[in-house]
Amino acid sequence: MKKFMPLILLIILIIFPLVYQNAYYQHLMILVFIWVAIGSGWNMIAGFTGQVSFGDAAFFGTGAYTAGLLAHHFGISAWWGMAFGGIMAMAVAFPFGWICFRLRGAYFALASLALNEVCRHIATIAEPLTQGMVGILIMPTFVSKIPYYYIALALAVVSVISVQFIMQTKWGYYFLSIREDQDAAESLGIDTHRYKMVSLNIAAFLTGMAGALFMNYMGFIDPEVVFSLHDISIMAILVGIVGGVGTIYGPAVGAFVMVAVHEFFRTGFFGFFKGLAVLTGSDFLNIAAKYISHAHVLGFGILVVLVILYLPNGIVGDWNKLVGKLVPFKKKEAAT
Amino acid sequence: MILFEVKNLVKHFGGLAAVNNVSFQVEKGEIFGLIGPNGSGKTTIFNCISSYFPVTGGNIYFKDQKITGMKTNKICKIGIGRTFQVVKPLGRLSVLDNVIAAAFSKVQTKHEARDVAMETMEFCGLLHRKDVIARSLPIGERKRLEITRAMATRPELLLLDETAAGLNPTELEGAIDLIKRIRDKGITIIIVEHIMKVIMTISDRIHAINFGQTIAEGVPKEVSNNKAVIEAYLGEDYAQG
């Protein structure tokens, strides 16, 4: 049963937009799929290889800008950007990793944070190329959300399956060895520098593709959006942690939960406070509603604390524990 | 035939000369014991061989090739396997996965790697523990996992750093037996060990150091009767008395 869960879920997701033609929910699902790809990439380098990235937005934004600039300057369909976006993200990741992976410990995490900021500043300053804060606007290819939905779904599925495949090969074993103990890994013939590079570039490619798709879908980007530290880089970490660090399906679950939480706050608890304000005519509640919609970062913080306290291995990693807690009688039933 | 040679090896840590001009040659197929009191530089010699840090001076040769300064992973690839005195299991992986990761150094596919791993675990007597998570193994089996993993890289020369320390008498018998069987496969072994019973019974030749310097070399009997060795281990009073 558990084995078929992903397949059943996939079928449901394929049918979903046909049955339920609500553009809002389709939009949310597209975001979820994009986050599955980003989360899978983050999980590759951080979860499986143990090199925690705080700067995924560097790759995401590079992918998005690659697609956007190709369309904007050369009139090349932004769909080409999907492939080029991934490759350009690797072009950023390669020299970065080459330098940073020479050092061990927290250097990579700190440097990735810096990379994020450097990329954001470049995109802001290089106005002739990127139009700076004005951002890039392109014509969306489709009016309907359905094509985007399926393309995003395909990206998500490809991300999860490629990670699953890679983790069954020599590369996967090498990534895990590096995460567990770099000295031991070296003594077993593993070129730790090289395989950290491999892992980072896979992550960058997936994240860059996600960025390019985001450009295509949203039609507009600016540096604050796609190089955002908290809305992209930190969100990527949260997707990984909430879903389950170092698990294949963790990013998929994490993406779903995090987009939901994000939306929950953005809409002020799905309009609960706004509704209450209208109902009672209270100015205070009206203002509160406005602030709550900006408070998603606070919500993220609380969520992470809860997850780390109660589900340190994430929802997927601690699935059995979670089920045991929610359904206390299930265990007793099985025992008798 | 000389398989391995260390020539005038020097290693300084700041002002401390942890290894000071040590030279020795190891014959193909022999068990070569390396002894010395605590802090005398044995582990440091291993770390120099596997290139965990650059040597201060001297050279290391394996199969007539100079390997000084070669990258650690490359050292493994050319056929020098090692274990760690302070064991380094891939903690959250199963015993099987630990050994598969090692096996990949000589084969490419998962299928082959798994075969090599199963075979090696069987040879080293760890097969019955294959699904156990490495960090939950007791110390005796962790030491054995170190040997198994190193063996899965198919070495010609194996460096064993105190793999018998902390074992109970039964485990000790098992460890001695395993080391002998590894030698019988034609693998050359350099072994560091404090337990005299072990080192004296299995070594073909022994090299003794103290404060990073050579004090004796020879067959076990010669070394155990050597005055400088007895002094280093038991103190001057014993040597005179």
Ligand SMILES: Nc1ncnc2c1ncn2[C@@H]1O[C@H](COP(=O)(O)OP(=O)(O)OP(=O)(O)O)[C@@H](O)[C@H]1O
């Ligand atoms: N990485 C290091 N940095 C600084 N000093 C070191 C380092 N490694 C070892 N030393 C020092 O070098 C000397 C030799 O240490 P080493 O670990 O080689 O001894 P050993 O013979 O293996 O001892 P033991 O029998 O206790 O394992 C010691 O004085 C130790 O403190």
Ligand SMILES: [Mg+2]
């Ligand atoms: Mg030592």
